[in-house]
Amino acid sequence: MAPIAIFLSLLPTCALSGKRPNILFLMTDSMDGRVIDPQATQAQAVELPFLRDFLSSEGTNFVRTYVNSPQCVPSRTSMCTGRRTDQIQTWSNEKGLAASLDGTLDDGCVSFYGKDQCASWAKQQNYSETIFTGLAKLGYGVNLYGKIDIGAAIMNDKKVRATTAALGWHTGPNLQIVTRSADIRRPTKQRPLELTKENVDHVHPEDWQTVERCQEWIQKLPPAEQNAEPFFLYCSLDIPHPAFKTNATWLAKVKEDKIELPQWPQGFPQSWHPYDSYMSISKHVEEMNYTTEEIMKVRKTYYAMCAEADYLLNRVWLSLTAKGYGLNNTFLVYVSDHGEMNMEHRQIWKNSMYEASTRVPFAIAGPGVAKGHRVTQLTSLVDVLPTLLDMGQETNWDRHVGLAGKSVLQLAGATSFAPAQFVVTPQEPRAIFAQYHSNMANTGSYMVRKGPWKYISFGHTLAAFSPKVYTPLLLNVDEDPSELQNLAAQRGQIVEQLEAELRMLLDPSEIDSRAKREDFHxxxxxFGSLCQDELRKKLKANYQGFDDGDFEKLQKWAKEISATLPPEGSPTTFVV
Incomplete structure (x- = not known):
């Protein structure tokens, strides 16, 4: 079998009272959850015979699942630890989990930030397990392939690095991230059409290699009836993450006449919410002359990438069933870390609290799971870890008291081993939360999703983000699926109720301030010690069109945020 990280192989395992079910965990990056919901308009645009049709008919589809933070590293660390982003302080793609559970510092963190800083962060990050360590303790053989992107020293082992990708630290210190609250309104990305190609012969070779490695591992499995050790096989792709690249094979799976042209509100940028206009400009979708054909070209290319991901992950499942494994002895789980705006609200990438970005797939099939079941109860990616533990028949739930989510296994009709406080029930009046503190957004944002409502509020640290300007949004997602009608002014009582729900869970002002201060540190x-000419050069490389006015804005930002820092000698999470 494929090598497992040393830290996993050293974990103690529980004595099993009968074989636990296997778990095949399939993951994509940037899959809009609505594409996987057969009843959603977006699902009509592309053929997905495995991820949508098979899982919808043979399993349970949680069609209202949301991320905890809509970016790769923040979302994956939250999902894998079962903690909120503010609890583990993985604010952005430049900061994953700084150490493993035994205190081993992550090599990626050390290479970018040094041992002292990583040790300081490790003390602050509040987690006690991951999906991988939790299942290893239950006796699972844990096998990892493809994109991980959480840090936690998982990829310190060169054998693990040979079959996985994404350290959880991306490029390390990132000027666009750490200066986001300077509110420099310049593009930081390529134009959507520059990222879109429809005639690439060999697209996404890294994902094909990941699938081949998963298939090779499966080929070495003994027949199902002879396999004594339960396995957890993690196969994670990078597609349909931008850039948007495809070819005729996958475009043939797209139904162009079913692709909706997104509605863009009038008056950009002056009449737009300043958070949204900043995001559109940062993503380089601010130009006014997009034609219908250009918008649809981006959208259909994205859907074609979804079709490729469907084909690839189906190959993994078919290889497993060819060895005699099936839904009678193996749980099949599919998720994505976040969605893709795909030109909705004049945006690409993710980072937003709109449905295209925050709503993600979560589907399961396997022993006892109801077939053809569509669950509309609100769920979250923080529910993934407790659900996997429940699939693994965990009985010692006292060691999981810090989890932010709950098991959804009972919602799927399967037997749950979790106590009541760890289980989502069908009639539970549940609220789901999300937050974001990274690039392409100039201030923190928070989402509360409850019933038909979505409440979005913003961080007000620094004068540019005054509550009078950065006002909240209230959207009725059921009646307004395009999320174009802000009802906050008309439904003040609902705003107050959802704001109270948010503040019962966390302090949005403190968290926004903490994240921005860390950016500034x-x-x-x-970057602070660079001579002015060198700093300007770097800023121009990160912000297209950066000029003297922008540099003046940066200097004012630095002065203002310096005044918010704690006095010398106060506790800090950053080593200077």
Whole structure:
């Protein structure tokens, strides 16, 4: 079998009272959850015979599942630890989990930030398990292939690095991230059409290699009736993450006449919410002359990438069933870390609290799981870890008291081994939360999703983000699926109720301030000592069209945020 990280192989395992079910965990990056919901309009645009049709007919589809933070590293660390982003302080793609559970510092973190900083962060990050360590303790053989992107020293082992990708630290200190709250309104990405190609012969070779490695591992499995050790096989793709690249094979799966042209509100950018206009500009979708054909070209290319992901992950499942494994002895789980805006609200990438970005697939099939079941109860990616533990028949739930989510296994009709406080029930009046503190957004944002409502509020640290300007949004997602009608002014009582729900869970002002201060500390350490000419050069490389007015804005930002820092000698999470 494929090598497992040393830290996993050293974990103690529980004595099994009968074989636990296997778990095949399939993951994509940037899959809009609505594409996987057969009843959603977006699902009509592309053929997905495995991820949508098979899982919808043979399993349970949680069609209202949301991320905890809509970016790769923040979302994956939250999902894998079962903790909220503010609890583990993985604010952005430049900061994953700084150490493993035994205190081993992550090599990626050390290479970018040094041992002292990583040790300081490790003390602050509040987690006690991951999906991988939790299942290993239950006796699972844990096998990892493809994109991980959480840090936690998982990829310190060169054998693990040979079959996996994404350290959880991306490029390390990132000028666009750490200066986001300077509110520099310049493009930081390529134009959507520059990222879109429809005639690439060999698309996404890294994902094909991941699938081949998963298939090779499966080929070495003994027949199902002879396999004594339950396995957890993690196969994670990068597609349909941008850039948007495809070819005629996958475009043939797209139904162009079923692709909706997104509605863009009038008056950009002056009449738009300043958070949204900043995001559109940062993503380089601010230009006014997009034609219908150009918008649809991006959208259909994205859907074609979804079709490719469907084909690839189906190959993994078919290889497993060819060895005699099936839904009688193996749970099949499919998720994505976040969605893709795909030109909705004049945006691409993710990062937003709109449905295309925050709503993600979550589907399961396997022993006892109801077939053809569509669950509309609100769920979250923080529910994934407790659900997997429940699939693994965990009985010692006392060691999981810090989890932010609950098991959804009972919602799927299967037997749950979790106590009541760890189980989502069908009639539970549940609220789901999300937050975001990274690039392409100039201030923190928070989402509360409850019933038909979506409430979005913003961080107000620094004068540019005054509550009078960065006002909240209230959307009725059921009646307004395009999320174009802000009802906050008309439904003040609902706004107050959802704001109270948010503040019962966390302090949005404190968290926004903490994330921005940490950004500034990184800026000071890695960019603050540069001579002015060198700093300007780097800023121009990160912000297209950066000029003297922008530099003046940056200097004012640095002065203002310096005044918010704690006095010298106060506790800090950053090593200077």
């Amino acid at each position: 990184i800026y000071k350490r890695f």
